[in-house]
Amino acid sequence: MAEIKDCPSCGNFFNFTGIRDVCANCAKDEEKQYEEVYRFLRRRENRAATIERIVEVTGVTETLLHKWVRKGRLQPALFPNLGYPCDNCGKLTAKGKLCETCTAELKSELRTFDAAQEFREAVTKNDTGTYLAEKKV
Structure with missing residues (x-):
């Protein structure tokens, strides 16, 4: 059963079903940011980029990068300088x-x-x- 939660990104209420930890609007924004980061990392010269470099170029937060690595969306086997604390x-x-x-x-x-x-x-x-x-x- 879904429960009502505050979105940690924007503060709006949303039905938390256990699949996403943010509201639908923020999930769309995160997906756009993910696509930008993945496009950046797919280029051969950027595969060994550090987290700081990725944040600098794409504008994505470190927290979001850590979340994607933790969930397995960005794999350190392919991008060796990625990880989470x-x-x-x-x-x-x-x-x-x-x-x-x-x-x-x-x-x-x-x-x-x-x-x-x-x-x-x-x-x-x-x-x-x-x-x-x-x-x-």
Whole structure:
């Protein structure tokens, strides 16, 4: 079922069905901008253009470029300098929500956590419940 939402671009109300996150008018504008960006990138000399260069030439916002890469409309395999910011550190990435560095850090921290948890379980398992009292002199 559709719900009424504010368009983040123009502020008008629209029926949000889960397909588009903007109203129909803004979606048409975005599509025109996408066509302009794609025409620019199709030229051989522009395929390695940076996001800053694309913004400068076409006037499209970085946010919109990131959105198209995230959705797979612009593929970093074809245009190597495209990506979107990592949700953790902001470094450009081309897949997932985290860059490779943040993913490696997270995996390392999880391994450390798992090792500590296994150690605690082993200590608890081996604990016999016997306590030694100190001798007072």
